[in-house]
Amino acid sequence: MTQTRKFAWLWALVACLLLGHNATLWLVQRIVPDTDIMALLPVQERDPVLQASFGHMVDAAQQRVLVLAGAAEWDDARRAADAYRAVLDTRKDLFQAVPITEQTQNDWLGLFQRHRLALLTAQQEQQLREQPSQFWLESALAKLYAPFGGPKLGAWQDDPYGLFAGWVQERAQETPVRPRDGHLFVADAQRQYVLLPLTLKVAALSMTAQETVLPLLQQAEAAARKASPQVDLIQAGVILHAAHASAQASGEMSTIGIGSLIGIVLLTWCTFRSLKPIALILLSIGIGCLGALSVCWLLFGRIHLLTLVFGASLIGVAQDYGIYFLCNRLAADEKLDSASLLKRLLPGLGLTLLAAVIGYTGLALTPFPGLRQMAVFSALGLVFAWFTVVCWFPALINGRTLRSGGLARHYGAALQRWPLWRAGRVSLAAAAIFAVLAGWGISRLGANDDIRLLQNPPKHLVADQLKLGKLLDAPTPVQYFLVRGDSAEQVLQREEQLKARLDQQVAAQRLSGYQAMSNWVPSARTQAARRALVTEKLLADDGPLQGIATQAGEDRQWIAATREALLVAGQPLMLDQFLASPASEPWRHLWLGEQKGVYASIVALRGMDNQASKQVMLAADGLQGVQWVDKVAEISSVLGRYRAYMGWVVLGAYAVVFGLLFHRYRGRTWRVLAPTALASIATLAMLGFASQNLQLFHVLALMLLLGVGVDYGIFMQEHPDRSDRTPWLAVGMSAANTILSFGLLGLSATPALQAFGLTMLLGTTLVWLLVPCFGTVKEIKNV
Numbered sequence: 109m110t111q112t113r114k115f116a117w118l119w120a121l122v123a124c125l126l127l128g129h130n131a132t133l134w135l136v137q138r139i140v141p142d143t144d145i146m147a148l149l150p151v152q153e154r155d156p157v158l159q160a161s162f163g164h165m166v167d168a169a170q171q172r173v174l175v176l177a178g179a180a181e182w183d184d185a186r187r188a189a190d191a192y193r194a195v196l197d198t199r200k201d202l203f204q205a206v207p208i209t210e211q212t213q214n215d216w217l218g219l220f221q222r223h224r225l226a227l228l229t230a231q232q233e234q235q236l237r238e239q240p241s242q243f244w245l246e247s248a249l250a251k252l253y254a255p256f257g258g259p260k261l262g263a264w265q266d267d268p269y270g271l272f273a274g275w276v277q278e279r280a281q282e283t284p285v286r287p288r289d290g291h292l293f294v295a296d297a298q299r300q301y302v303l304l305p306l307t308l309k310v311a312a313l314s315m316t317a318q319e320t321v322l323p324l325l326q327q328a329e330a331a332a333r334k335a336s337p338q339v340d341l342i343q344a345g346v347i348l349h350a351a352h353a354s355a356q357a358s359g360e361m362s363t364i365g366i367g368s369l370i371g372i373v374l375l376t377w378c379t380f381r382s383l384k385p386i387a388l389i390l391l392s393i394g395i396g397c398l399g400a401l402s403v404c405w406l407l408f409g410r411i412h413l414l415t416l417v418f419g420a421s422l423i424g425v426a427q428d429y430g431i432y433f434l435c436n437r438l439a440a441d442e443k444l445d446s447a448s449l450l451k452r453l454l455p456g457l458g459l460t461l462l463a464a465v466i467g468y469t470g471l472a473l474t475p476f477p478g479l480r481q482m483a484v485f486s487a488l489g490l491v492f493a494w495f496t497v498v499c500w501f502p503a504l505i506n507g508r509t510l511r512s513g514g515l516a517r518h519y520g521a522a523l524q525r526w527p528l529w530r531a532g533r534v535s536l537a538a539a540a541i542f543a544v545l546a547g548w549g550i551s552r553l554g555a556n557d558d559i560r561l562l563q564n565p566p567k568h569l570v571a572d573q574l575k576l577g578k579l580l581d582a583p584t585p586v587q588y589f590l591v592r593g594d595s596a597e598q599v600l601q602r603e604e605q606l607k608a609r610l611d612q613q614v615a616a617q618r619l620s621g622y623q624a625m626s627n628w629v630p631s632a633r634t635q636a637a638r639r640a641l642v643t644e645k646l647l648a649d650d651g652p653l654q655g656i657a658t659q660a661g662e663d664r665q666w667i668a669a670t671r672e673a674l675l676v677a678g679q680p681l682m683l684d685q686f687l688a689s690p691a692s693e694p695w696r697h698l699w700l701g702e703q704k705g706v707y708a709s710i711v712a713l714r715g716m717d718n719q720a721s722k723q724v725m726l727a728a729d730g731l732q733g734v735q736w737v738d739k740v741a742e743i744s745s746v747l748g749r750y751r752a753y754m755g756w757v758v759l760g761a762y763a764v765v766f767g768l769l770f771h772r773y774r775g776r777t778w779r780v781l782a783p784t785a786l787a788s789i790a791t792l793a794m795l796g797f798a799s800q801n802l803q804l805f806h807v808l809a810l811m812l813l814l815g816v817g818v819d820y821g822i823f824m825q826e827h828p829d830r831s832d833r834t835p836w837l838a839v840g841m842s843a844a845n846t847i848l849s850f851g852l853l854g855l856s857a858t859p860a861l862q863a864f865g866l867t868m869l870l871g872t873t874l875v876w877l878l879v880p881c882f883g884t885v886k887e888i889k890n891v
Contacts (some may be wrong), residue, residue: 119499126398126492133405141413145371157703158590161710162739165585168697169358172219173203173306173325173345174576177332178299184336186291191303191335194304195328199661202306202321205453216691217276224272225642226635230611232271233499233638236645244645245652249659265670266677268656269646282623282714284581294579301579308347349565356857356882357413364852369393371848372427375841378515380434388504389430392496397491400485408481415482425464425486425849426493426680428819428842429457432502434510435841438832441508450502454735460819461494463765467815473757479808519840520833526880542786549793556801557747561859562776576584581620583712586739587721592708593733593761596683599707600631602733606711609727618723620715626699626862628686635680643678647671660742751804758811765818779882780825784817787874794870805860816846816868817875821882829881843876 133139177189196203220227228236235243248268255469267273272678280286285294285303292303310317325343326801332339369390374384404411431451440449465487472483529535589606593599611620630638646652657667686692687699700708716724764779770777788810795806820843823835850872853865 110447115499116503119495123395123398123496126395126402129402130398130776133401139405139411141416142410156708157592157700157708158735158737160589160703161588161700161708161737162586163609163654164697164700165588165712169585170312170346171308173308173347173690174580175304175306176294176301176340176342177304177336177580178301178340178342179336179338180299182288182293182300185300185302186289188332188336188339188341189304191292192328192332192341193304194329195371196324199324199423202309202317204309205304211883219691221266221272221690222677223269223635223679223681224275225674226639226680227275228271228638228642229275232274233404233641234642241645241650241652241655245655245659248652248656252656252660266673268653268670271642277877279627282621282627284579287775288585296579301340301342303580306345308345310351312347314347318347318354321347321676338486339712342572342576342579344569344573349568352566352569353563354413357416360856360858360861363855364849367663367852368845368849369474372845375515375844376431377513377636379513379515379837380438380510380516380840384435384505384509385430388501389427389434391500392430395496396489396491396493400489404481404485407484411485412478415478415485419601420472423817425846426490427845428460428464428816428838429494429497430501431841431845432457432460432823432838433497434505435834435838437505437507438510438512438516438830440507444507446502446505446507450498454498456822457494457498459769459772459822461490462478462768462819463822464490465864466761466765467812468763473754491852500686518835520837523830523833523836523880528883529881535568542790546793547788549790549796552796552799553792554799554801555748555751555803556802557744557751559743559747561803564857564859581714583623583714584716586713587716588709588713589711589728590737591711591733592706592735594706596701596707597632598733599709600626600629600683600729601633603709603711604631604634605731606727606734609731610711610713610724613720613724613727616723618716618720619713620716623695623698623712625683625695625709628692628695629681629683632680639678639680643675647674751807752808753800754804754807754811758807758814761814762812764816769818769822776825776828780818780821782882783821783875783878784814784871786878787817787871788813790874791867791870795867803860803863805863806867809864810871813868813871813875816872817879818880820875824883825878836880839879845874846872847876874889 175189175192177185177192179185179188193205196205215538247270251268251270252264285292287293292305294303308317308321310321312318325348329341329343332341372389372393373386376389377383381384401411404415408805413720433450436453437446437449466485468483468490472480472487552639578585591599591602591606593602603624607622607624610619610622614621626634653671657663683699687696698710698712700710710720713724721738726739728734728736763783766777766781773780791813792802792806795802800806820839823838823842827835847869850865850868853861854869856862856865
């Protein structure tokens, strides 16, 4: 058995293993690609507590689905909400909904009633310090005799001064939602809404869950509209955005992958007039994708859906090696066996693979886990496709397999008419004009690193999210204060210091309010001080309790019993008690607990716009352990830093590739790199003339363009005789397929992929047009 056949059989074994592993993954394990957009975001390695706080906020919202059913009349809204819920009740394995009953409210209040003596509002505490005994006597009598003296929770004797009722009323102001007729109620000027808070029992980012939950929500919506045709339905939840992203990515993956394959098939047929080259190129691409998926799964334990979308564009690059071999086989003497031909081509093929892998390595240098996975997937795909060409093509193709088609003849003839760079006046004038235009275009480039450019959610989901946020006065999960301390008590004390400053922001109408754990569980120090204040001002022998008894006709026994009952309710409320109670469920995400040896919590902000945030963030100044967090600004800043960093990496990569190529090409090395370098500059200029803002994904595309463009330079310099049309044919076929795949990527509705694809489309086209211009003088003499 020849060495060629040994390699072919060995690679056949590898291919069978890959096929078996992929069959196991998809058919047995039934893996589901990850759709979590957060996987694309940078990991905050320097501050794990900060990263945990953001994850805590995201996780709290991820499994929730909020539905508002609204109508002008309450009965219509309630009827629509009941119809909606009735559909969901058929699948209790998917949704968890807590019924709102009188018992639910009593259970919620029970914990606080047992500790009510130490639960005061800031205003009540100030009044206790400033107001005389007569004020509290009159206040208690007014609540006893007035029929509308404000809300009453339990017997008057349990809360004669209305302190606990006032505290509960202030806590209720943290949300505009109120219980009504067994439902949760909220309203605006036009409609009354029933709020249905739902919790998913399945992972929101699971495609299986999305395929199950979304049809059920659509069925529930139809039922609600049938019950009340005029109902205004507002739905919001991570699963809705994830499902849209999944559907969009799946459609784009199909479009890009199928479009690229059709292009390859047509071009290969028109060039070689044979089905065998088409089958072999598709085989090399298929093995590349199988190998990339298998190894990525073993390395990462999961695969992101956007990795598969990006990997679909790999088709336009992986076919370069097969095309290069096939074009050289077509041009070679029939008597030359394919194994000998491969030995002649192997240095150039090896350099093209190395240059492409260096290009994809640029993606792996970013702090984004999703992009690192894309880089590994793409680089591995190229490696497996390359080995498929090297191991199988010589064994499967001989000198009589291929015949030239009309496209190959006509396209090859065009090389002789292509301009050639020479150091003359015309070339220097062209270079000067190019430099001026390129400088002008690049000077027009702006920069926009806003993380929100990474996604493009549908307008109706954004509109629903904004409307729901306004109705519910919900806090934003990406802007908040992070409070840290050596103990839980210290964290609560620092929260209270921060809240004193935030109250000033509320008074200035920069905020509508805030949510903090210390709103519900004051620090032990504050509880002790308030308990002592209430005891001194309201329960002392010479306090207002004596006057209340006299006015109400009660005796000393009543005074003693009332004082004793209130003092019993003066035990401190512990944080663990609150967190273990049902009342804490809406607020548990605010408490991080112990993280890396420190305790931490979140103070969330309501009703704040971007302009006000510049003033609100100053509330943390000078407060130890308090940090302002703006995740959007932070990640956008990271994107900006890495955009600049990757720009230098691109320049460094040119130097590395130059060093790798110099040993083989010596004085011609600059001719290999010049087309790609000029194409990159021209692409940036064109983006500037189009008023595009530069972002990280444009720069990453330039990194990949280096790997792709250098392939074409190597193809041409491996055959310096310009009368040899083989490299020009290989460049044309490779570039056309790359343009097709990345051009389709440029049509993606995902802005990041669109920017990447557009840059690659422009850059590859320009490299294709420029690479034949950088021949040598020797080529002219040989024509």
